[in-house]
Amino acid sequence: MIDIQKKSFCVLTVLVFLFTFQAAAQRTVISGTITNIKDRSAIPYVTVLFKGSKIMARTDIDGKYEISTTEPYTQLQVEYIGFKTRFFPVVAGQSQVLNIKLQEESQNLSEVKISSNKKAPYKNKGNPAVELIRKVIEHKSMNRLESADAVQYQQYDWMQFSLSNLSEKFKNKKLFRKYQFLFDQQDSSAIGGKNILPIYLRERFSQNYYRKNPEKTKVIMLADKHVNFDNGLVDNNAIGNYFERMYADVNIYDNNIIFTNSQFLSPIAASAPTFYKFFITDTIRTSKPNLIELSFVPRNKNALLFEGKIYITMDGKYAVQNAFLKTGKDVNINFVRAMEVKLNFEKDSLGKFYLSKSHLLVDFGLGSDGGRGFKGERTVVIKDYKTNVMQPDAIYKGESLVVVPEAESRSDQFWANNRLDTLAKEKIKIYRNMDSLGQMKSFKRLMDVASILFIGYKKYGKTEVGPIYSFYSFNNLEGFRLRFGGRTTTDFSKRFYFDTYAAYGFKDEKMKGYLSAAYAFNNKSIYTFPQSFIRASFQRDVDIPGDGAKNIIPEDNFIASFKRGENNQFLYSDYYRVNYMQEYSNHFSFNLGFKKWAQTPAGSLIFANYVANKAVLTDRVISSEFSLDLRYAPFEKFYQGKTFRERIIEKYPVFNLNYSRGIKGLFGGQYNYHNIMGSIDKRFYMSQFGRSDVRLEGGYIAGKVPFPLLDIHRANQSYSYQIYAYNLMNFMEFVSDHYVSLNIDHNFNGLILNRIPLIKKLKLREYITFKGLYGGLRKENDPNQDASLLQFPVNGDGVKTTYSLGKLPYIEGSIGIGNIFKVVRLDLVRRFNYLDNPGISKYGLRAKVQFEF
Template identity: 75%
Template sequence: MNDIKKKSFYILILLNFLILLTASAQHTVVSGTILDSRDKSPLPYVTVLFKDSRIVTKTDAVGKYTLSSPGPFSQIQVNYVGYKTQVLPISPAVTQTVNIRLQETSQSLTEVKISSGKKARYRNKDNPAVELIHKVIEHKPMNRMESEKTVEFQQYDWMQFSLSNLSEKFKNKKIFRKYQFLFDEQDSNEVGGKNILPVYLRERLLQNYYRKNPEKNKVVVLADKHVNFDDGLVDNNAIGTYFERMYADVDIYKNNIVFTNSQFLSPIADGAPAFYKFFITDTITTHTPNLIELSFIPRNENGLLFEGRIYITMDGKYAVQDAFLKTGKGVNINFIRAMEVKLNFDADTAGKFHLSKSHLLVDFGLGKEGGRGFKGERTVVIKNYKSNVDHPDSLYRGESLVVAPDAEKRSDQYWAENRLDTLAKDKLKIYSNIDTLGKMKSFKRLLDVASVLFIGYKKFGPVEAGPFYGFYGFNNLEGFRLRLGGRTTTDFSTRWYLAAYGAYGFKDEKFKYYGSVAYSLNNKSIYKFPQSFIRVSYQRDVDVPGDESKTVVPEDNIVSSFRRGVNNQFIYSQFYRAEYMQEYASHFSFNIGFKRWTQTPAGTLVYDSFENGQLVRTGQITSAEFNLELRYAPHERFYQGKTYRERTIEKYPVFDLNFSSGLKGAFGGQYEYQSLIGTIDKRFYLSQFGRSDVRLEGGYIFGKVPFPLLDIHHANQSYSYQVYAYNLMNFQEFVSDHYLSLNVDHNFNGLIFNRIPLLRKLKLREYATFKGLMGGIRDENNPNLHPNLLQFPTTEDGVARTYSLGSKPYIEGSIGVGNIFKVLRFDVVKRFNYLDNPGVSEYGLRAKVQFEF
């Protein structure tokens, strides 16, 4: 019996061993990495399961997964919102590696159909998709970052700009034979085509802090790496800022998303149901929480709207889990042929979703999609997201943007360890490629040509000659005018800057000239933000009377030489100037200066007055003044070169206050007075109704002065349209010692034309402007009441041509059509009053070269 029990025991052990051995042999383990097929980026939180089972796993933050089962399975299924579901064969009962690349769904949203016996008309009422989007809008405040007491996170972003869609024929042209190392290949189905030539790459690592009360954003730039060009043409940091503005942050929770100068309406904006059509196109139950796929298309295909899909959590919070946005083919925006945005959100420890990754892809070009153009990309990755962590107030003090001292000096090892995203090696090649390119003589010659064409200057060692567009001009006083000038660059000195020009008028046979010397106090270019320099200058040239900010010299080119009406009154100006300019990182600046200005009338202009009834003609007048200008431009950004910079207009206001005090008896000054002028400039974005550029300006002169020192209001007698001048006012027509003006220039961005079938394809844009001016002259400065003052100018027939404003304001307005051939704007201008003044017109047609996106 004992032998039987022993045998049974051994048999049982053997059977258990065989069962375990069999089970082990059937164990199926699959692991690998899941990437986006387009940009090769890892996809986090992708659902992976054995087909027809409940054995599920998800990828981690870098796209890695492991799926195991004690049973044999022959297929795995991969699901991810916005991507095509894949079912892949595997070897059963084997441990194996399966790397997967997912493709985005290519659903054409403009072809969404609702099947029924009769085609249903789309309505918002009783539409479950619209009811859902209303829930999303209602819950926006609790799902935004701003709902938290504090938020902090680390951000890594990279942006790239490339020539795209280059054919093999173009690539193999003789001019590029030496540059073949620059070209990359990509999937031909990707935006931008097959061959691309990367020309710019920038990476940044940032630490962000947000506090709700009192509200404050603080950004610390920990590392910054970018392509470095020869900075004779562009400023390397500024071009990065320019591209960053083009590839703006995409916050779907804001009502409007700004790209370049255009404002797109978010699909979850408060008023989105009035501009979008929504459709529930899928329900995802393999995701926790469950999701609803909500597709949308614009009601007006030419409007600044998206089409795409958003995935809404069905947990009562109605948060956005993922979003896929793209522009339609008919959208009224220039040079952008296609634009795609992909947004991913992750849940924090409290279960609240926040942006974890965004990818923006833009195809720029003049022709149709598929032709040569430019490709822009920007990816933002957010990690270490924390909310409601208290920090001392000292963290939020000072500037909102702080750059670590060694941010641009980080080593390659630092970047390899701290990149929060897998950046493909072919993107990193651009750093060495551009270094190699910059050493090639042929490329340096190409930069020289670009400098002449776009900036107007030709570099000769440490000196630049130009501007060449001002080489030739003409006016009634000088006749044919030639001008040649130049300036030094940082190659000459980072402390000293010299500039000069000479000009000659063949009719008046007089030389004009200018020279300046500047000393940089911060050992940086005097054009580079923040400016800090001292400058002295001397200038002798021709001015349009009373408009010292718009002399013939700055506008000295062939286009501005053509004038309407009578243009025969000028002054020869002689300026001595000294100034101290100081800007701060907060974008507050001050300029303290001294100016001595001698005005000599020329042409038919004379300075006449009366003493004891006798006519007295004055040959010239001289003023000497100290002035202080205060300027504050929060969040201002520039497109900047080595010897110039241009402000980019954004939504933030710019405040300017200028105080001047005239000196009598010192430095040859003949008049004592004080002048105060203030301006506020602001751009208002009005979503689908366009944008308005508004300027409010006021001025007051204290003291008794002759008319050349009054505010002579900016007029325009050219055929070009000038935004900040009165386009139907004649030069010197109105003067004031106190005034208030309002200028509104509104761009409707195709709001009307986009709805007209025959015009919508032209992508024209409508403009409307209003310009109002109130002002006057106090009795003490009115030459009609005081004959001993210099008298207002008259025509050759003795008819008055200069006036003070009466009880009614000067008003003019215009209706314009822009984006003609993408570069022209025409305005029909109407002047509403003071029509009895000599030489004025009630209507006028003006043109303007205006590049817009």
């Protein structure tokens, strides 16, 4: 009996094995990628099935699919809303790779026009798509990352920047004959065109932590690899930060998403139903949970809005599982010809969907169609996502971003193990290519030319000569003015820095000049963040009263030479300065300094007071003061070259506080005083209503001082528009020993002009500004009440041209149109009061060169 059972078991085992083997041998497995034939972009959630069966699969966010069966089906059916259904022959019982290109139907969803004669007009009321999106909005708080008590994950991201849409003729030019190894080819219908020239690549790998209570984030940068440029124009870390600002993280749960310098309204923002049209275009029941495909288009094609699709879970949580966003060709954003965002979400341990992968692609160019441009891509991949795993407080101590010492020296094996995106593995040749390019003499010459154009300096060995835009200028005092200067670079020393210039006026026949020496304590550079240096300098030059005191080195240039009204009151200033600058990684800094300033009147300006009703002339005013400048700019980002820094304006405020103490008798100082000034700069984003740049400033001077040491409010007598000056105020028109000012510059981003037929094609933008100044003089500092003080200047007719503010504030405002030819802003400025002062204008037209995205 036992033997019979054993034999039966063996026979059964063999039969099961043979049956399984036969089934495996006859299994049909089809896999591949499905893309749009028009632009080669991956299409998510395409339905793939064996024709005549119920066996189906869906593509993922990258357009990839896999489907299998043991049945002998010989045709694969591919269908998707808005695309033509296609059929493909397959061989039963084999594994095959089948990459498929789908063609769009003759009419895209975004191109559908609803006519009231044929169909009912689009309405939010009673629209099931709008009701669905409102449910998504209601559930945002429970679906976003911040709803968890704690989150941790690893993040890998790569970012690439390339010249794009290059023709064969351009590629084969003599200039690029030596650079053919740099070019990559792609399908001509893809964004960026057939030929692209990669010029930058950066990869990073980090460990990220988030805690809800108390709220805190921590990013530990474990690895950072990027292309290195060895020239004075580009700072390698800074260029990565700048590109990252352009290709910022995309959080669809935020009401607004910022790209470059523009704010796009999210399709699931609270106000989205007001600005978007929504349509339910598909129901996906093969996914767990089931999904609803929700398509959307902007009501106004010129507005900063997306079009695309989002996939909403049908499990009562109304979470976004996947999203595809893109901009239309008519959107009012400069130089961006196309922009696409793909987002993929996965479930965490609590059943919530977290962002597991995002891909952003932007095509920049001067023209809307065709022509050379720039292509930028950024992919973020998240793995090991853990929810509600509490970490000790020690993890969150210190700065929110910590870069480990070995981050930039990781081995190739480390990167091979941590590149979480397969596409990035194909791009690593860019590092080798750019290293080779950097060694080529022709490329170095090209970067020298770029440095001259954008920075104004030409490098000669270990020094730089410039800036070229100040070589020639003119004014009423000096006439024709020549200036020549230069500075050392990090090639000379990373500790010691020297800067100098010499200038000569052919009318006043006087030499001017500047000389400074600095020592960097961080052995990096006096320009590198965080700064730590001491500097001593001497300067003798011409100033406009009220302007020179605000600038360490006034950058005279040819364009600023053209001014309106009378411009014949000047100062010869001698400055002796010593400064110690210390900056910290949290963007707090202090500058401790000493300055001796000797002011000698020039032109028609005189220093005179009255003693016993008799005018007494004074040759010069000398002040000696210690100062402390405090600055705090939380989360500040900037583009920093090797010898300059350009702040990137964001939503975070910048705080400044300055205190100066004048000491009589110290190095010839003639006055005792205290001068305190503070300011707050803040950008406010207002979604579809644009953005406002606001500055609130105030100051107070305690002590008796002559008018050259008072706050001489910044005026502008040029024909260019200046954001932080009073554009219809004359030089030295108003002085104060206490004041408060408010400056608002609002950009509507085409809110009104985008709605006007024909005009909207120009993609113009509206501006409105307000400038208010309230202040005054105490009796002890008012020359009109104390004849012993230096008297206010007078014009050629003997009429005083300098005043203190009365009970009313000085107010001016403007309305402007920007983005003219993409680079010009034109403002009509109106001055509202103090209209009886001599030599003033009630209205003025001012222009400004202003590059905007």
